[in-house]
Amino acid sequence: MTHATDSGPTPVLALDGVSKSFGAVRALRGVSLELLPGEVHALAGENGAGKSTLIKILAGVHRPDAGRVLLDGAAAAFHGPADARDAGIAVIYQEPTLFPDLSIAENIFMGRQPRRALGLLDHRAMLTATAALMARLGVALDPERPARGLSIADQQIVEIAKALSFDARVLIMDEPTAALTGSEVARLFAVVRTLREQGAAVLFISHRLEEIFAIAQRVTTLRDGAWIASEPVDGMTEDDLVRRMVGRDLDELYPKQDVVPGEVALSVRRLTREGVFTDVSFEVRRGEIVGLAGLVGAGRTEVARAVFGVDRWDGGEVDLDGRRLVNGAPSVAMAAGLALVPEDRRAQGLVMGMSIERNIALTGLRTTVRAGLMDRAAERRRSVDWAVRLRVKHARIADAVSTLSGGNQQKVVLAKWLATGPKVLIVDEPTRGIDVGTKAEVHRLLGELAADGVAIVMISSDLPEILGMADRVLVMHEGRIAAEIPRAEATEEAVMAAATGRAA
Amino acid sequence: MTVTTPTPTPATEVPSSNGARLVDRVFKMRELAILVVFLAMIAITQAGNSEFLSEQGIKDLLLNATILVLVATGQALVVITRNVDLSVGSTLGISAFAAGTYLQGGGSSVVAVLLAVALGIGCGLLNGALVSLGQVPALVVTLGTLYIIRGVDSIWVGSRQITAADLPGGFVDFGSGGVFAVPYLALIALAVLVATAFCLKHLGGGRELYALGSNPEAARLAGIPLRRRILTAYTVCGALTGLAGALYLARFGNVDSATGNGYELTVVSAVVVGGVVFTGGSGSVYGAALGALLLTSINSVLPALGVSSVWVMAINGFLLVLAIAVDRVVALRVARALRKRAVSSSNGRSGRRA
Known part of the structure; x- marks a missing residue:
């Protein structure tokens, strides 16, 4: 030592x-x-x-x-x-x-459960001990509840x-x-x-x-x-x-560009999904970055999924550039110019075993077709172009995305969606688990897109990011929009007050 | 390290998640549901044909189910670990023939049964070793061993055949005998079933099978010896299949190189109909046994009602699809219920905060 x-x-x-x-x-x-x-x-x-x-x-x-x-x-x-x-x-x-199928108590004690004589498990001791732990932590979780959900x-x-x-x-x-x-x-x-x-x-x-x-x-x-x-x-x-x-001084972390918002690009009116979110209305203009803040579970991701059409909504309507979107139809939303960069890039954003090239090309399968067959050359051109524009650090474009670092994986997801030329881009936790260097790059990119007239909805749990990048902050609380705060008035206190349900 | 409550304990308890109870009840109901379907089917058949539940009728019903219950119990263990054993039909065939050959030469019945079990264990070890060490999908590996074991069996057996006449009388009598309407074989299967269920619930190793089926990565991090557990599951499955082979010999007295052909699909159907989830981590051996009882009973019910037995396969298939559909619908409903509870309980929580 x-x-x-x-x-x-x-x-x-x-x-x-x-x-x-x-x-x-x-x-x-x-x-x-x-x-x-x-x-x-x-x-x-x-x-x-x-x-x-x-x-x-x-x-x-x-x-x-x-x-x-x-x-x-x-x-x-x-x-x-x-x-x-x-x-x-x-x-x-x-x-x-x-273990989603097992109870909370079994999850806590798996591999070292309390035993009775003959090596038999002592289920009752396990439940009692779990209840005691939950009391010590001050949370009310039923020890017998399965971990799923x-x-x-x-x-x-x-x-x-x-x-x-x-x-x-x-x-x-x-x-x-x-x-x-x-x-x-x-x-x-x-x-x-x-x-x-x-x-x-x-x-x-x-x-x-x-x-x-x-x-x-x-x-x-x-x-x-x-x-x-x-x-x-x-x-x-x-x-x-x-x-x-x-190992060097970093460029500004939140390179926000001032853009004068254009006409309304995305309009969500009274959107409701039973038990998940209620009466959600908001508009996003061209060139505007709207931050969607709130606690995890407040329904932010769920609203994004419904708008994009992955989940169905029970009531309300969504217009994109004046076109009415169809409930539960992502292909219609995509055709209208909507892109969603999902929260979990590994499970929802990428096909991990597939190459960088193919991942970027996934959203363009319909556009890179010639005479009914895939045009491989066009596909590669498109992918290389976007990989370069987003500065994806990779050895070869044919490498599997699983070989990339988290930040570069996120860039591939962005490339995949930007390649569709979206009018409205929804990004869900765009920089979660990404290092500071790449984070600044992602922010720069979002700023440039907004300057080019893309309407951006940014869901984030990172308050400095929301405050640094958004023109307007919408705060969700328990499935409803609790507050709308303009950039000038957005402070951590104001956002947290709304997110936790304290009247702002 | 004792921790004093770092955050104040909420004064009002969050309505202690009824979601859990609901989920729990649904899974208990899952087994109950099969039992109800089974009893209804028996009742209807009895109403249509009063001969159906005679002493012999009950005996046949139980005898028919015995072999499948045993193999389904073993298969359930494997499926719970998110694997599958497709070689059970071949294993059953070869162990039945081995026991028969030994008895033909005038051996003792007990040794014959042990021999069949040992052979089953050997096949189980082979499967378990390939799946756990090779990290190859069990579906493919055991499809391979299905053909390997069947191939060895065919070469060894050739066109030979064992008939009841070749076997000692005591062995055959045991196969058809019983206490009143309950055959000895069914008692053996019941004992094995109860013992397996007990081990699954009350031994650490048993719970670990559920854990590694539910989330293999988390199981590894919890220090569970994955390979050893998977090997154990396959070995027990092989042992029970070997035992089932010996009982098959005792029951039918007739074994050739085709014995057990295609049996694996019936077994997997029984397990799934019985509510053991094919993606691992949930279900019970009782469910699998009930599934086996339900599927085999259809074989007796249709003739008793005067329906041609050509319908058996279609009905079994229908039950399988129905079981999966019901599971799916129930899972969606439960997810929805949990979601609503989560929202309402978090409303309660924020109410306190405000």
Whole structure:
């Protein structure tokens, strides 16, 4: 342990000169990290910097090629996730990993259920313990409810309950706030602070810099798999941190261009889907970026899906450029000039095993046809053109999109939809889980599109993004539009007040 | 690490999600529904033909179901893990013939049964190893082993045939005997069924089968030994199929190289009709057994009602499609109900906040 200071406490968990390669890709190169009890330690770095690999080594999923994992100062070898868990390490992944068919109680105790004599499971003890955990976390979730249908925030609560249930000393949270907003983040942070005060070591990963400053005491930065710095958060500025992450000064993060809005491009009137959203009306003009804010589950994504025609609506109407759209018909919406960049790029936006070229070409299958057959050359021209325009970083255009980083995958989704030449573009969480560098590029692109007269609806849980990019902010609360706030008056407080149902 | 409540406990409890109860009830009802259909069918048949539920009638009904119940129980384990075993028909055939050959040479009945089970375990291990190690879709792998095992069986058996006359009298008598109207074979199947259901519910390994069928990635992260569990599921399925092979021999006394041909499709139908979801993670062996009972009963019901047995296949197919359609409709309804509950409960939550 070369890094341990003489006076400081022994790190609960530490990495010492750890390297890891996957084939030719060197994911980590000689990275060291110390997690101290009673401290929240942030891990910063762009996508592809090696954060996920580092977490997976701590979690026992991967074994390091070189270097050591130290547990209480002694070298430890984890042969699998169960070993790490037994050592008191709990990992909460970006996308909660629950069993949809099993109850919340079974989810929490899977793999280490309480036993009675003869190794039989003690179902009652499991339910009682789960109810106690939920009470400690201050949430009302029925232990017997199946995990299917839980909101992301509630799924994370289940994951945290799981960590509490085995008295985790180390809590690793991989972008836990990516899908949360407002009060949910506050609730999460309250839990994290309590754990910290009780002596747990927390490793916290987030792309939202302000969260790192809000919750962490120290921050370690990675860039391209290499350790850059470990330092106290006090006295640092967001710009300092960004410089460490990207290795250069960043262009402005919200390059908003001032555009005079044109005529109405999208008009949604009294749209209702029973039990999901009610009486939603709004207009978007050409050249305008309208931010759609609200808590997760407020119905923002659902409105977008209904407008695009993926889900049916029960009442109301949608006009695009004066053309009435048909309920439940995405092809009509597309033909009219509507494009939807979905929330979950891996599941909804891309065919992961298919090439970059083919993914971009998917939306143009009807336009790149000659004599009834696919015109491969035209398809390739179109794809290459858009890949270049969006600066997609790739080896070959024929590579599978699964080989790209998250940010570049998102660019491919954008390229796929921009290639249709949309008049109205709906983007749902366009920068979730994307590094700062790419984020700025996506924002620049949205700004340019608006300047070209595209009407843009931007759904986002990232308040600075909404405030930085939108001309107008619509706030949804429990399936209704709770407020419409012009750019000049939009503040975090105003948006959050409306999103949480407090009268603005 | 004890955590004192970090956020204030809500003064008013959110109406403790009735959604869960609803879902729970639906799945219990799923098995109940098959039972109701079965009983209705039996009642109608009895009304049309009073001979139907004679002692012999009941005995035949149970005897016919026994073999399928056993194999469906094993298959349910595999399907719960999001896999499938298409080689059960071949395994049944080869283990029945092996037991028969051994008995022909004058062996003991118990050893014959053990031999069949051992052979089934061997086939199960082969399937399990290929599926869990090869990471190849089970549908394809077990389609391959279906032909391999059937091929080995055909080469070995040739045109030979085992008939009841070749078997010891005690063995054959056991196959048709019983306590009153309940055949011994049915009692064996029932015992196996109850034991399997108990293990699934009360052993960690049993719950882990559901877990890995429900979300394999999450199961891996929870430290569940995926390969070992899948191997276990296939091995148990093979063992039960081998046992079913021995019982088949005892019941029919007649085995040749075609025995069990095409049986896998009947088994999979029974499992699905019984409410074991084909994409894994949910369903029960009781459901699968009820599905098996329902499907085999149709074979007895139609002749009793004077309907030609050519209808059997069409009706089985119809039941299968109906079962899947009902499952789908119920799933959509439940999703809708959960959605509405979520909205109303979050309304309640915000009410507190305001």
